Amino acid sequence: MADDDPVTVSRRGVLRTAVSVGGLAGLAACLEEEGDAPVPIGPDDLSGMPARQFAWNDVLRVDDHGNRVAPRHRVLLLLEYLGEGPPTPADRDETESALRTLERAYERSPEGLLFTVSYSPAYFDRFPDDLDDGVDLPEPEALAPFESPDPDRPDAVVHLASDRASVVLEAEEALRGSLDEANGRDVEATLDGIFRVADRRTGFVGAGLPADRQDVRGLPDSAPVPEDAPMFMGFKSDFRRNQASEDRVAIRDGPFADGTTQQLSRIRLHLDQWYEQDDRHHRVATMFCPAHAEEGFVDGVGDNLEAGGQVADRGCPERAEADARERGVVGHSQKTAAARVDGDSRLLRRDFNSTDGDRATLHFLSLQRTIADFVETREAMNGTDLASAGAVGRRTNNGILQYMTVERRGNYLLPPRSLRSLPPANP
Amino acid sequence: MHRRTLLRIGVVGAAATPLAGCLDDLFGETNRVPDRLSDPPDAVYLPTHVDDHTSPIVTETGPYGVAVMYTYPHYFWLVTGRDTRFVEIKSDHDIHLMATVWDAATGTVLPTGSLDVSIARDGETVAERSLWPMVSQRMGPHFGDNLTLDGDGTYEATITVGHPDSRLAGDLADRPGDSTSVTVDLEYAASTVDDLEFDVFDDPGQPGAAEAMAMPMLPELSAPEALSGDTLGEARLDDAAAEVVGLDEPPPGVEGTGPYLAVVLTTPYNRFPLPMASMTATVRREDDTVFDGPLVETLSPELGSHYGAIVDDLDGGDAVDVVVEAPPQIARHEGYETAFLEMDGFTVTV
Numbered sequence: 001m002a003d004d005d006p007v008t009v010s011r012r013g014v015l016r017t018a019v020s021v022g023g024l025a026g027l028a029a030c031l032e033e034e035g036d037a038p039v040p041i042g043p044d045d046l047s048g049m050p051a052r053q054f055a056w057n058d059v060l061r062v063d064d065h066g067n068r069v070a071p072r073h074r075v076l077l078l079l080e081y082l083g084e085g086p087p088t089p090a091d092r093d094e095t096e097s098a099l100r101t102l103e104r105a106y107e108r109s110p111e112g113l114l115f116t117v118s119y120s121p122a123y124f125d126r127f128p129d130d131l132d133d134g135v136d137l138p139e140p141e142a143l144a145p146f147e148s149p150d151p152d153r154p155d156a157v158v159h160l161a162s163d164r165a166s167v168v169l170e171a172e173e174a175l176r177g178s179l180d181e182a183n184g185r186d187v188e189a190t191l192d193g194i195f196r197v198a199d200r201r202t203g204f205v206g207a208g209l210p211a212d213r214q215d216v217r218g219l220p221d222s223a224p225v226p227e228d229a230p231m232f233m234g235f236k237s238d239f240r241r242n243q244a245s246e247d248r249v250a251i252r253d254g255p256f257a258d259g260t261t262q263q264l265s266r267i268r269l270h271l272d273q274w275y276e277q278d279d280r281h282h283r284v285a286t287m288f289c290p291a292h293a294e295e296g297f298v299d300g301v302g303d304n305l306e307a308g309g310q311v312a313d314r315g316c317p318e319r320a321e322a323d324a325r326e327r328g329v330v331g332h333s334q335k336t337a338a339a340r341v342d343g344d345s346r347l348l349r350r351d352f353n354s355t356d357g358d359r360a361t362l363h364f365l366s367l368q369r370t371i372a373d374f375v376e377t378r379e380a381m382n383g384t385d386l387a388s389a390g391a392v393g394r395r396t397n398n399g400i401l402q403y404m405t406v407e408r409r410g411n412y413l414l415p416p417r418s419l420r421s422l423p424p425a426n427p
Numbered sequence: 428m429h430r431r432t433l434l435r436i437g438v439v440g441a442a443a444t445p446l447a448g449c450l451d452d453l454f455g456e457t458n459r460v461p462d463r464l465s466d467p468p469d470a471v472y473l474p475t476h477v478d479d480h481t482s483p484i485v486t487e488t489g490p491y492g493v494a495v496m497y498t499y500p501h502y503f504w505l506v507t508g509r510d511t512r513f514v515e516i517k518s519d520h521d522i523h524l525m526a527t528v529w530d531a532a533t534g535t536v537l538p539t540g541s542l543d544v545s546i547a548r549d550g551e552t553v554a555e556r557s558l559w560p561m562v563s564q565r566m567g568p569h570f571g572d573n574l575t576l577d578g579d580g581t582y583e584a585t586i587t588v589g590h591p592d593s594r595l596a597g598d599l600a601d602r603p604g605d606s607t608s609v610t611v612d613l614e615y616a617a618s619t620v621d622d623l624e625f626d627v628f629d630d631p632g633q634p635g636a637a638e639a640m641a642m643p644m645l646p647e648l649s650a651p652e653a654l655s656g657d658t659l660g661e662a663r664l665d666d667a668a669a670e671v672v673g674l675d676e677p678p679p680g681v682e683g684t685g686p687y688l689a690v691v692l693t694t695p696y697n698r699f700p701l702p703m704a705s706m707t708a709t710v711r712r713e714d715d716t717v718f719d720g721p722l723v724e725t726l727s728p729e730l731g732s733h734y735g736a737i738v739d740d741l742d743g744g745d746a747v748d749v750v751v752e753a754p755p756q757i758a759r760h761e762g763y764e765t766a767f768l769e770m771d772g773f774t775v776t777v
Contacts, residue, residue, distance in 0.1 A: 146541040146589035146606050217552060221519070270556040273572070277514045282507055290508075325705040325721075327508045328753040359552065387592050389721065390705040391753035394592045395541045395557055397507055402557050405543060 016213055019073055019165050020202045020355055027173055030166035039167055039183050040107035046100060049108070051258040053116040053417050054348075054367055056161075057246055059109040065306040067240045070230075071110040071161035072206040074352050075168045076264070076363065077175070078154035078410075079195040086126050087422035096421035097189035102171055105182040110163040113171050117420045118262045118412035122153040127425035131413070134254030136370035137261060140409040143378045144401075146394055149265065152410030154198050156422075157264065159350075159365070201266065203354035203363050206230050207301075210353055218268065218360030224275040229301045232269055232353045232360050233400070235287050236301050239308020242333070244348045249367045255427040258416035260348075260367045263374045266408040269353075269360040274403050282329075286400055289316035289331035290323050312337045320383070325390035330383055332399035339380035346373040362404070371411050460516065463502060464632050467765050470666045471695055474761035475631040477565055479624040480525065485644050489607030491588045492531040494645050497522040497613075499620055500573045503561060504764035506756045511764050520573040522620060526558060527569045527645055528588055533598050533728040534646035538568030538702045538757065541589035541606070546574070546582050546613065553577045560703065563760030564637040567648035567699040571758075579616040586611070593702065597727035600680025636696040636762060649698040650691055655729045659688075660775025664751060666766035668695045671747060671775050677737050678727040689735035690722055690749055694763065700732035701767055703756040709748045710738050717745065745777040 015033040018026040050058075060068040081087060099117065106113035121139050124131040131137060140151045158175065160168040167183075174182040177192030204213065207228045214225045219232065226234055249260045274283065285293035289311050292298055298305065311317070316331065317338040324330050339346065347366040354361040368374050382401070387394045395402045415423050461475040483494035500520035504511040524544065528537045538560060545555040558570035576582065589606040628637075639649070656674035663669070670691045677687040688708060692701040702724060710718040722734035750772040759767075 142605075145604050146543075146587075148587075148606055148608075218555070268555065273556060273559075276517070277505060277512070279512050282505075282512065285507065325752045328703075328705070328756045329507045388594060388723070391703050391756045393539055393541075393560060393703055393756065394589060396560060396703070396758075397756055405555070405557075 015165065017355075019075065019169060019204070022075070022169060022172065022200060022202065024173060024178060027166060027169040030169055034164060034166050039164060040109065040112045041183055041185070042104045042106050042108065042112065044104065046103055049103065049417060051416050051418070052246065052250060052260075053420055054260055054414055055246055056114050059114070061110060065240070067238065067307060069110075070205050070238060070350065070352070071114055072163045072204055072209060073161070073165040073168050074203045074205070074363070075160045075172050076201040077158040077160075077172065077197050078152060078199040078201070079156045079158065079191070080198045081123070081155040081195055081422070082193070086424070091194045092422040094189050094194055095191060098175055098191050099421060101174060101182065101185065101188045105174070105185040106162075106167060106171065110161070112162065113167050114161045115171065116159045116262075116414055118157050118159070118414040119423065120153055120155060120157075120410060120412050123155040124413070124425045129426045131425045132254050132256060132427070135251065135256050135261070135413055136372055137411055137413050138371055140411045143375060144382045145384065147406045149406040149409040152199075152264065152408050154410070156195065157262070157410070157412055201354065201356055201363055203352040203356070203361070205352035213355050214360075216355045216358050216360050218270055218272070220272045220276050222276070226301055232271060232362070233274065233287065233403075234283070234301060235298070236303065236305065238349055239305060241307045241309030242345055244345045244368070246348065248344060248346070249348045249369050251369060256413065256415055256419065259419070260369065260414045261371050261374075262412040262414045263364075263366050263368070263371060264410050264412065265364040265406050267362040267364055268405045268407055269362055270403050270405070271360055285329050285331055286397065287332050289319075289334035290327045290329050291316055291319070292331070312340070312343065320386055321389055324383070324386040324392040328391040329397040330386055330392055330399060332381065335383045335386070335399050336377055336381050339377040347377055367414065460499065460502075461627060463513075463761060467632055468634065469765050470634050471636055471766045472762050473628050473631050473633045473635045474564065474637065476625065476627045477637045478626070481619060481623070483642065483644050484611050484613070486609050486611055487531055488586070488588055488609035489605070490531055490602045491537070491607065492529045492646070493586055493588060493609065494527045494642070495525070495584060495586065495611060495613065497524045497615070497620070498623060499523060499625065501760060503571075503761070504759045505559065506754070506758060506768075509754060509768050511759070511768070516573060517575075519575045521576045521617070522615065523571055523573050524558065525566060525569045525571040526586060527566070527648070529646050530599055530602065530728075535599060535726060535728045535731065536568055536646060536648045536700070537591045537726065538562070538700050538732055539592040542570035543587040545585045546576065547585070548577060548580060548582050553582065559758045561758035561760060562694070562699055562701070562763060564694075564697060564762050565640045566760075567639060567697065568702070568757070576615055582613045582615060584611050584613040585609070591726055593724040593726050593732070594681065595727075596678035596680040596725050597729055599726055599728065636694070639697045639699075650693045650700055650731045651729065654691060656687075656689070659747065659777050662773035662775065663695070664770040664773060665754070665768055666695055667701055667755075667770060668693050668698070669749070669773065671749065672730065672733075673741055673777065677735070678725070678729060681725065681735070681737065683737045685737045685739055686741040687735055688718075688722070688738050688741065688747065689725075689730055689733045691730060691733045692755070701755040701757065702732045704734070704754055704770075705752040706734045707750050707752065708736065710741065711746045711748065712742065712744070717741075722749070741777060743777055746774055747777060748772060748774045
């Protein structure tokens with residue numbers, strides 16, 4: 001069938017929106033489009049599962065430069081627990097059983113399914129005792145003078161990830177109670193009757209996916225997102241050297257050891273200006289740093305940056321104030337690199353783009369040992385001091401702040417696997 | 428075909444060329460924007476055209492007064508460092524949307540900060556973005572960009588105003604820092620834009636500037652006429668007017684005591700503020716350096732937008748060297764894009 005045969009085009013169109021549409025219809029469309037290659041099944045015996053829900057790195061593919069390749073398709077389910085007050089043991093057991101269903105149905109890998117479950121401060125307020133004080137989990141708040149996001153306070157967030165769109169959709173439908181079987185395994189239990197889905201967010205990350213989905217508000221009609229760009233803004237971003245290790249973000253002590261905290265923001269992107277008014281030089285300067293732009297250091301989407309880290313290596317973070325004053329511009333990486341501790345990033349980003357609501361969106365999801373790590377990194381990103389010091393504005397020429405609006409933000413505890421199902425506040 | 432009334436736009440400046448000439452070949456085409464000059468002079472110059480805008484929608488949110496209006500799509504120039512990049516008009520652009528912001532209590536214009544717009548109809552977002560801080564000969568400082576809407580009709584425009592970039596002083600010092608939003612109805616029709624008065628200058632490229640628009644619903648947008656303090660000197664920097672002022676004490680809200688040195692940087696003819704530059708100053712007395720440090724961009728009702736610092740001491744005979752590290756990064760409309768870039772510095776003697 002020719003590529004521009006109307007039936008092929010409409011099928012591609014269906015696949016493009018299937019994950020965001022969701023439901024059994026979206027699932028059916030995906031399955032038809034993806035073909036018959038089997039999805040690797042999970043083990044019967046789950047005793048080998050890692051203690052950390054977020055231990056994905058050991059199974060993610062790695063590119064030529066050692067960068068981990070993020071799973072391409074995502075679904076986030078923001079859930080409200082239907083019960084009043086603390087959860088019941090029966091609901092706890094049922095939830096755990098539903099999650100084990102997924103682990104048995106799909107191999108723990110990007111070819112199968114990767115998933116996590118996390119809980120908000122609002123969830124822990126259901127308990128009479130306070131959340132264990134080894135965990136830093138404040139309520140979400142505005143972190144910049146020009147933003148006022150609405151807080152997300154669902155009880156729980158389930159994050160489903162796979163390279164196969166049909167897998168994230170099928171896993172979601174299994175949890176919702178719409179399926180008797182998932183990947184050929186019986187669905188033993190579901191979240192139906194325990195939680196309701198308060199919000200559903202979807203997305204994608206990886207070369208080819210953003211270019212194929214750029215006909216949404218917030219991106220110009222000229223389709224400028226490069227074919228090989230993994231994200232809408234046209235550059236690679238999760239370089240190995242700019243990511244914290246899983247060890248770095250893990251909670252070390254206390255009952256929630258081997259858990260982590262998760263920050264999740266919904267960010268609208270306004271990229272008409274980025275692509276139609278800024279030029280390549282300005283995009284490189286504001287995404288990375290002015291020195292990178294001046295020296296033509298970044299080729300295309302930035303594959304030539306290999307494992308990343310050059311912004312820090314070249315001393316750009318130390319030059320931020322001087323660049324603000326003398327060049328009138330500072331870069332995003334230049335600012336965030338200043339928040340590192342001992343040269344290491346404090347955040348493990350697992351973010352992805354989206355076309356939810358037919359608008360160019362970023363679901364910025366990061367894991368960090370404490371929410372304070374996120375707050376301090378975000379404050380560095382704001383470059384507010386740089387705006388006061390020099391010619392750089394609050395948003396103008398100040399990294400990529402011009403092009404985004406944070407609409408919603410939530411903070412969550414992502415417990416160890418042993419406490420992932422409706423955990424108590426003080427185990 | 429709309430016959431446009433010729434608005435006799437005054438011209439300010441050295442070469443006052445009255446509006447003249449036959450413009451009949453303009454009529455008969457809607458939105459006929461002349462091409463920019465291929466070789467504009469390296470100074471503030473008369474643009475190829477000026478136009479009117481819709482009657483401002485004036486509203487308030489938080490401590491801010493806001494006026495929203497629109498006109499024909501405009502080309503303009505964004506600034507990074509000493510370079511400009513030309514932003515062209517796209518064929519699907521419908522309007523150039525503009526918003527002016529001021530401190531409601533004092534009427535001080537606020538030329539920087541963030542101003543986001545989200546334009547919706549029937550609950551669906553049609554356009555949204557952060558408007559660029561910019562300056563034009565007619566409008567003075569404002570936030571703007573070209574937008575594509577979705578046909579004639581009434582839209583809901585939600586405007587979110589953020590705190591100015593600069594230090595706030597005087598009565599502005601205690602204004603809250605949070606951003607604040609307001610929604611207004613925006614009536615748009617292609618014919619409304621078409622009917623806006625639109626005039627072509629006979630003599631574009633001459634040194635000079637179009638006269639600032641009279642906008643009675645808005646506060647004064649030019650720098651205050653009589654600046655408080657003593658004028659220590661003046662200079663012209665790539666056509667920007669710099670006035671150096673000394674005060675005995677800093678405006679309230681600026682921490683510290685001692686003489687306050689301020690540089691008020693404005694456009695030469697209309698005296699509009701030129702924010703978003705970086706400057707430093709050195710005060711020399713014979714062989715000593717009395718002060719050496721940054722001049723911080725500050726806004727106060729008395730001085731307007733300026734760059735200032737507390738110096739330990741300031742005496743008659745002192746030499747004040749002002750160095751511009753980065754010129755004003757504010758975006759420019761036609762006539763302002765070649766000036767205010769190659770700015771190095773100057774010295775005044777107190």
